[in-house]
Amino acid sequence: MRPLSVSIDTQSLKNNLNIVKKFSPNSKIMAVLKANAYGHGLIECARNLNAIDGIAVLNLSEAIDLREHGFEHKILLLEGFFDKSEIGIASRMGIDSVVHCHEQIEMINQAKPKKPLNLHLKFNTGMNRLGFPVHDSANLINSLIQNPLIGEITLMTHFANADEAAGISDQMNQFHHIPNEINLERSLANSAAIIKYPESHYEWVRPGIMLYGASPFSATNASEFKLQPVMSLTSEIIAIQDINAGESVGYGSSFIAKKKTRVGVVACGYADGYPRQANSKSPILVNDKKTHLLGRVSMDMLYVDITDISDAKIGSSVELWGKNISVDEVAECSGTVGYELLCAISASKRVPMRYVDGKK
Numbered sequence: 001m002r003p004l005s006v007s008i009d010t011q012s013l014k015n016n017l018n019i020v021k022k023f024s025p026n027s028k029i030m031a032v033l034k035a036n037a038y039g040h041g042l043i044e045c046a047r048n049l050n051a052i053d054g055i056a057v058l059n060l061s062e063a064i065d066l067r068e069h070g071f072e073h074k075i076l077l078l079e080g081f082f083d084k085s086e087i088g089i090a091s092r093m094g095i096d097s098v099v100h101c102h103e104q105i106e107m108i109n110q111a112k113p114k115k116p117l118n119l120h121l122k123f124n125t126g127m128n129r130l131g132f133p134v135h136d137s138a139n140l141i142n143s144l145i146q147n148p149l150i151g152e153i154t155l156m157t158h159f160a161n162a163d164e165a166a167g168i169s170d171q172m173n174q175f176h177h178i179p180n181e182i183n184l185e186r187s188l189a190n191s192a193a194i195i196k197y198p199e200s201h202y203e204w205v206r207p208g209i210m211l212y213g214a215s216p217f218s219a220t221n222a223s224e225f226k227l228q229p230v231m232s233l234t235s236e237i238i239a240i241q242d243i244n245a246g247e248s249v250g251y252g253s254s255f256i257a258k259k260k261t262r263v264g265v266v267a268c269g270y271a272d273g274y275p276r277q278a279n280s281k282s283p284i285l286v287n288d289k290k291t292h293l294l295g296r297v298s299m300d301m302l303y304v305d306i307t308d309i310s311d312a313k314i315g316s317s318v319e320l321w322g323k324n325i326s327v328d329e330v331a332e333c334s335g336t337v338g339y340e341l342l343c344a345i346s347a348s349k350r351v352p353m354r355y356v357d358g359k360k
């Protein structure tokens, strides 16, 4: 069997949940498990995060999957309904929904669910992606409170720059224009705001990336917050090539050796989710020693410099990211963020995944 695999460390997942609680001890936790729990496996992650108050996903099918596996948590659809036919099912299964536009409210009025739906009413406070305008909020909230088809209402918004220098103050100011005399619960903070802006925590927080042990900030490593990487992507060397100065490896001959170089060929490529744009600084661990990528990543293979790793041979262990090589560092070397790399592995559906409990 091809030696490439992913292991998911459930102990680290639990550790990271505790870190969320340290940053935000008084808020309920809506764990964001969209995109198959950022590639870590929806059901297994939900199972290991027992101390959460809610689970946020994207599609109704994911919410149904959770209910069918016996999860009785609050479940939230992060973009709400895409189709009227979803509303009856959500109501029957007690699934809550974001509502971000009048068309979705109209869908609810037409579907007439038997049980009132709990809504997260999403406001656009500056990200300009989803949400109602703030200026209209008083009328909107009043009409929804009087609507018998609607149950609990939570006020929600999402930050565009919680991880950037611009911060959240403009969006917080906008949010505070929403009248809330009746003390509706509020849900604002993503991972970056959980770590950096306690004033945004309120009744609910929505951690995603930090649960998986990657950093929401491009300049700060996750380990600085005591977050532990949950996913390890490991493989082996399957071939070795000794090349002389002037010789090249791989497509496009983009790496040309300046000196005698020992090249390890690793079973992992862009079809598995390793970024094709990765540059040659991209760190890789071989036999527990740190080295780096060479040349252009192929569909099923990539190249690693093992010139200085004297014990490297066919079958030597390779960590592409995990406990020693931070996914954030790899992401940096390919001009992206850890989020994208974590999601890509499970999206490829080619890499077998196993769950481990702290140990290897």
Ligand SMILES: *Cc1c(COP(=O)(O)O)cnc(C)c1O
Binding pocket: 032, 034, 078, 158, 189, 190, 191, 192, 206, 207, 208, 209, 210, 216
């Ligand atoms: C994905 C998402 C989150 C989680 O964001 P992280 O940066 O991963 O913590 C929170 N809220 C909404 C609406 C999201 O779409």
